[in-house]
Amino acid sequence: MKEIIKKTELKDVFEFWNSESCGERYAIGDNNKDKFISESNERYRLEPYIKSFANFENFKGLDVLEIGVGFGSDHSQIAMNKPKSLSGIDLTDRAIENTKIRFETLDLESSLRVDNAENLSFKSGSFDAIYCWGVLHHSPNTKKCFEEVHRVLRVNGFAKIMIYHRNAPTGWMLWVLYALFKGRPFRSLNEIYATWLESPGTKAYSVNEGKDLTKLFRKSDISVQLCFSDLLEGEVGARHKGFLLTVAKALYPRSLIKMLAKIFPIGLYLMITVHK
Numbered sequence: 001m002k003e004i005i006k007k008t009e010l011k012d013v014f015e016f017w018n019s020e021s022c023g024e025r026y027a028i029g030d031n032n033k034d035k036f037i038s039e040s041n042e043r044y045r046l047e048p049y050i051k052s053f054a055n056f057e058n059f060k061g062l063d064v065l066e067i068g069v070g071f072g073s074d075h076s077q078i079a080m081n082k083p084k085s086l087s088g089i090d091l092t093d094r095a096i097e098n099t100k101i102r103f104e105t106l107d108l109e110s111s112l113r114v115d116n117a118e119n120l121s122f123k124s125g126s127f128d129a130i131y132c133w134g135v136l137h138h139s140p141n142t143k144k145c146f147e148e149v150h151r152v153l154r155v156n157g158f159a160k161i162m163i164y165h166r167n168a169p170t171g172w173m174l175w176v177l178y179a180l181f182k183g184r185p186f187r188s189l190n191e192i193y194a195t196w197l198e199s200p201g202t203k204a205y206s207v208n209e210g211k212d213l214t215k216l217f218r219k220s221d222i223s224v225q226l227c228f229s230d231l232l233e234g235e236v237g238a239r240h241k242g243f244l245l246t247v248a249k250a251l252y253p254r255s256l257i258k259m260l261a262k263i264f265p266i267g268l269y270l271m272i273t274v275h276k
Contacts, residue, residue, distance in 0.1 A: 016199035062128035068135030072099035089115035226267035
């Protein structure tokens with residue numbers, strides 16, 4: 001991505017996600033078990049494509065790393081499919097503590113630690129498989145993160161990674177709100193994503209840019225997925241709330257967006273599978 005947006009420091013990303021882990025707002029219940037179950041149920045109700053993309057059963061018997069465990073839903077799915085070993089990292093203390101509590105509550109096992117995806121603390125060739133959902137686009141140096149995935153993956157290993165796709169209804173809506181309505185129609189989607197979607201400096205990529213990020217790998221498969229925020233379903237982010245959002249949800253042409261997605265590659269998610 002050649003356009004230069006205001007430089008983002010890793011501490012800015014840390015501070016944003018350490019205030020609330022991804023998915024945490026869906027944790028509802030009187031005890032930890034109920035909270036974790038409710039969060040997972042809502043996650044996979046809103047995003048059923050996660051399970052079909054991840055194929056969690058394929059992690060059975062493998063040495064697996066998840067980069068960015070968040071609130072621990074996907075990490076617990078991997079654990080329940082009995083990998084040979086499971087490690088999970090996150091940039092934030094909050095995510096690691098939440099996931100540790102989840103695993104203690106559900107009687108699951110994983111080696112969990114705070115770590116930096118730009119400079120992983122694992123030896124080269126440590127894992128058969130790596131899973132990373134919606135994380136690497138938040139890093140100030142996403143390219144370096146992909147290089148680290150390649151480094152710690154074993155030959156013939158695979159990784160399942162989701163990063164944001166630029167050409168998406170989510171981006172268009174943010175552009176209308178923060179560019180058109182602000183009298184700044186020449187603001188780029190890169191600037192929109194970096195400033196108003198989730199943590200500071202968030203990036204989104206074209207399919208060709210995704211291919212460039214994965215060029216170290218022997219093979220890569222990339223597809224585009226329409227997601228729940230593209231359809232204004234569920235909670236659409238910690239930064240976007242209020243009456244205007246409620247009205248927009250009521251009037252939003254979901255059927256039209258779904259029809260367009262069948263014709264054109266639009267959607268916030270780039271679903272990437274790579275093989276080393």
